[in-house]
Amino acid sequence: MSVEKSVDLETLALTDGSEATISSNADVSQAPTEATSASDALVNSSEIEKYRSIQLFNLLNPSNKFKYKSQLQSDYLSQHYDDLVYDENITVKLISWNLNQLTNPNPVDFKRMLELQDLTFAEVYIFNFQETVSLKSISKSETLIKQWCDYIIELLPTDKNYRVIFQTGVLGLTTIIITSEKYSSQITDIKTKKVGLGYFNWYNKGCIEVRFRLGKIDDVKLKGIEIQILNMHLVHGEDSSVVGMRKSSLQKIEDSFGLVRRDVNLVSNDDPDTEKSEPESVVVTPYALSGDELQNAVKKGIDLDEIYSRNLDKSLIVVSGDMNYRTADISRKDLFKLLEYSDFKTLLEYDQLSALTNQHELFIGFLEGPIDFRPTFKLKNLNTYNGLRLPSYTDRIFYTPFDGLKQITYESYEIAGSDHLPVLSEFELSFKAVNHEKLVIFNNEFQSYFDRDINALELLEMEPKAVTMDIVVGLEEVINIRMRNLCNELLTFKVLENDKKLFRKSEFSILNQSPNNTNELPPREIKTLKFQVKASKPGLIAKAYTVRLENFPTMINFISFTLTSKTVIGVPLALLTDLQFDNFNRSFEFLLTASKVNLVSRLKEIEHESSLVNLEKLILRDVTLGEVDLNLLTKLNNIGMVTNEASVALMNVIYLWLKHIPGDFDFSSHERGRKVFSHLMKLIQYLDIDEAKEFEYFGFLFQDETEFRESLESHFYNTNV
Missing domain, CATH: 3.60.10.10 (Endonuclease/exonuclease/phosphatase)
Incomplete structure (x- = not known):
């Protein structure tokens, strides 16, 4: 399973053309294989395979096995006619x-x-x-x-x-x-x-x-x-x-x-010529x-x-x-x-x-x-x-x-x-x-052989069939499902959402599905289905899809998604995980040692997750689900087409987070709050922008400009004493 990102941090950071590995939080597993039908025990393969209908059945392509089942079954019965x-x-x-x-x-x-x-x-x-x-x-x-x-x-x-x-x-x-x-x-x-x-x-x-x-x-x-x-x-x-x-x-x-x-x-x-x-x-x-x-x-x-x-x-x-x-x-x-x-x-x-x-x-x-x-x-x-x-x-x-x-x-x-x-x-x-009792027996023999053969058919390989992973609220996540045609025939299939609710918009969509939902997969070829999901709130998202082969109606596959959506935006400081809070601490420290160029260039554009550009979304994902790789950001700063690109992206993510800290939070009442307040004061001083811009960018965290100025002066005084 791959999680598709519009901008790949690792690729941007590589300077020697080699590939690196980013740790992933996705846990992808294959769904368990269904048990073989117990009716298989009814059939003695060596006995049944001597019949011409079974011999031909074994030679047929998968579609013809289905197409001519009734004819072959009839021929099988005809050989037991007496x-x-x-x-x-x-x-x-x-x-x-x-x-x-x-x-x-x-x-x-x-x-x-x-x-x-x-x-x-x-x-x-x-x-x-x-x-x-x-x-x-x-x-x-x-x-x-x-x-x-x-x-x-x-x-x-x-x-x-x-x-x-x-x-x-x-x-x-x-x-x-x-x-x-x-x-x-x-x-x-x-x-x-x-x-x-x-x-x-x-x-x-x-x-x-x-x-x-x-x-x-x-x-x-x-x-x-x-x-x-x-x-x-x-x-x-x-x-x-x-x-x-x-x-x-x-x-x-x-x-x-x-x-x-x-x-x-x-x-x-009356027509004399009609015979x-x-x-x-x-x-x-x-x-x-x-x-x-x-x-x-x-x-x-x-x-x-x-x-x-x-x-x-x-x-x-x-x-x-x-x-x-x-x-x-x-x-x-x-x-x-x-x-x-x-x-x-x-x-x-x-x-x-x-x-x-x-x-x-x-x-x-x-x-x-x-x-x-x-x-x-x-x-x-x-x-x-x-x-x-x-x-x-x-x-x-x-x-x-x-x-x-x-x-x-x-x-x-x-x-x-x-x-x-x-x-x-x-x-x-x-x-x-x-003799209807014997008819049931012979029909069951053929059906059992048919079921066993069909159950053993490998027509379509899907990887993965079950996806378990964490995602970030407000960010689109693209999950790739690799589909491979294992046979020598064209497969046509539909992907149907299970338990679809009327009048309720699904979190999921398929980006590359054909307009009429009839997809084709040529013999021995591979197609990637791209599922996009965007969570609107934290919680568990469970979704299943049925992949139905149109030319093999009894062959049905399933794709299941079990996703946990998480966020740091709008979450009280006390409820952040230690790793998430540490990501912010280290991010503040990184900005205080980075270049100031362009750091505040986009702050007024940042309102919610959709305001972020691709690199910023990737950083928000790492802050929320993993660990921010500051060394990687340093490399990006050095090779980016935009000056100080990685630091600007990190600044915008922190700014979005600050804008959505719950409004009734008192920075002085909690150890985490005091630490964030200290980082913020240092950052404002480090940016060295005029007083009007300072309040324009960061005044939303205070009751008024007076409180803002007093907080800055108090922090400056305590730092220099």
């Missing part, structure tokens, strides 16, 4: 139902609807409801959605501890996801969006999208299965013109949400490594392609809802005849949606199970259709093909209360379930 996952098969049941504001269906019937084909219950339930409230409402009903959640949970068996993991709604649309406790942790990252499809984009018709991940390990390579659920209610009407409106609505849904599968569409693309993009098995995402990093990786034999590659997201889309496509181009009589014989296959030839999907205009790449049930709309009661509408398959379920997904059932269910029948589908889904 230990992290286990094969699991679950049954998912989707129920889509236009409730027509039904709030209390028969619980016996509803519970039977929840049962699987084998009379057990699914692990996951997805409920897509339409018209939960009237389409004339202005908003959804949170209360009603909660009632439905409670109602369903009440009907499910208690042994699987079912829980609602997601619920949402917009006007009449409601989506609820319920899972057994065992699989609730396998579903993560649930997100939702909504779009209005009615007139002026109103939500009387619309779509809810819900996305979540099943069996996710991380956000890079091991994302699990992304599942997209679309709950839609399209525009109603039997007129053929409405078919085009529904197509536009489907296009709007796809444009608003996007699809997690790139090889499917809700609506056909369907097929999903790939691997996507290459190379890191932006330096030439040295790449070269070292090749030398080490690290398979970068394996590290770069990631499995493409596995994805599945399920679409259901009241799509409002109708039966067309068949007479009511012929339609009911087909219903009489349960000839649903023939009836579907008149279904608008089936025709459009067969022509690959809608739901391209999607599957729909065989429809072997009667039309779901529009019912007057369970036994009778509404006489004004042709019975239609308005309620449907589509899904994308997926390796591991099998549709077990696709049916409607006979339950009273709405003008629609619900449609149901059971799916058996095979996936890789996550």
Whole structure:
């Protein structure tokens, strides 16, 4: 640590070009090094370093260690994939139902609807409801959605501890996801969006999208299965013109949400030159490594392609809802005849949606199970259709093909209360379930290795980190902190004052900080931060700064200052230390033997510490904190550019001190006072200036000129007796 002085007494005094050493009162120490994390013990270095991600990590520059941490951690987990996952098969049941504001269906019937084909219950339930409230409402009903959640949970068996993991709604649309406790942790990252499809984009018709991940390990390579659920209610009407409106609505849904599968569409693309993009098995995402990093990786034999590659997201889309496509181009009589014989296959030839999907205009790449049930709309009661509408398959379920997904059932269910029948589908889904206990272990292994490596990094050297020293009240002190970049990368950093008080001016400032407080330190270079401090009163000053590396956010350094500000100005003689008082005694004696030239040339300018020039400030520092080197001042008198420069400076410091001696002090009442008075009288006589100047310069120490003259005469008389 160095204390910067505008004028260095030692340099001024040297005549032979050599350097001397001035004793310093500064006690500068290095802050203790933080203890290494105890988690290091978790990692067996020889074992973990055999993995390619760790090998590459060890070759990276510090910034890339931070930048690619998540990718490398994902690759580390991928090499433990077989230990992290286990094969699991679950049954998912989707129920889509236009409730027509039904709030209390028969619980016996509803519970039977929840049962699987084998009379057990699914692990996951997805409920897509339409018209939960009237389409004339202005908003959804949170209360009603909660009632439905409670109602369903009440009907499910208690042994699987079912829980609602997601619920949402917009006007009449409601989506609820319920899972057994065992699989609730396998579903993560649930997100939702909504779009209005009615007139002026109103939500009387619309779509809810819900996305979540099943069996996710991380956000890079091991994302699990992304599942997209679309709950839609399209525009109603039997007129053929409405078919085009529904197509536009489907296009709007796809444009608003996007699809997690790139090889499917809700609506056909009319551009014949557009090719369907097929999903790939691997996507290459190379890191932006330096030439040295790449070269070292090749030398080490690290398979970068394996590290770069990631499995493409596995994805599945399920679409259901009241799509409002109708039966067309068949007479009511012929339609009911087909219903009489349960000839649903023939009836579907008149279904608008089936025709459009067969022509690959809608739901391209999607599957729909065989429809072997009667039309779901529009019912007057369970036994009778509404006489004004042709019975239609308005309620449907589509899904994308997926390796591991099998549709077990696709049916409607006979339950009273709405003008629609619900449609149901059971799916058996095979996936890789996550062993979360092992995931924690492997994540901790990587994190522990990362922490140990980062804690051992030497990026920035600061000297000193802790400063303890004495300073003088009223004088600016500049403290230099040497900062050295130890790495081969540019470091950008900010220096932030800790516990900064609002509306209170700090004693500290940084003289060479960049305007926006973002400093740069090139590789292997040194920068000196200059902290300036000026104390306004005696006492302890404690201040700390945080040095935050912007490109290494977890790397934080601290600078602490513990300063004791001292003064001799305005201090009663009795409270001066022996050394301080002796400094004044010797200074008086020095002046009585020095040249008189210019000694009083600046006295009228001296009012407070800021009145002093640099040499005078250095002398005041020595008087206050150390010992005045009178031999050094003698040398300065001989070599200074100004005649008698050092004696003039010393005279001005003594004069400042005399001007601020407490006004009620009686020189005759204290031994120190009598000694100072004697020195002063001798000095006035030695200066040999006219009487008017004598009183002008020193009269402030007396009540009036009479007392001043009497004191001089008394001292002259006693000295000569």
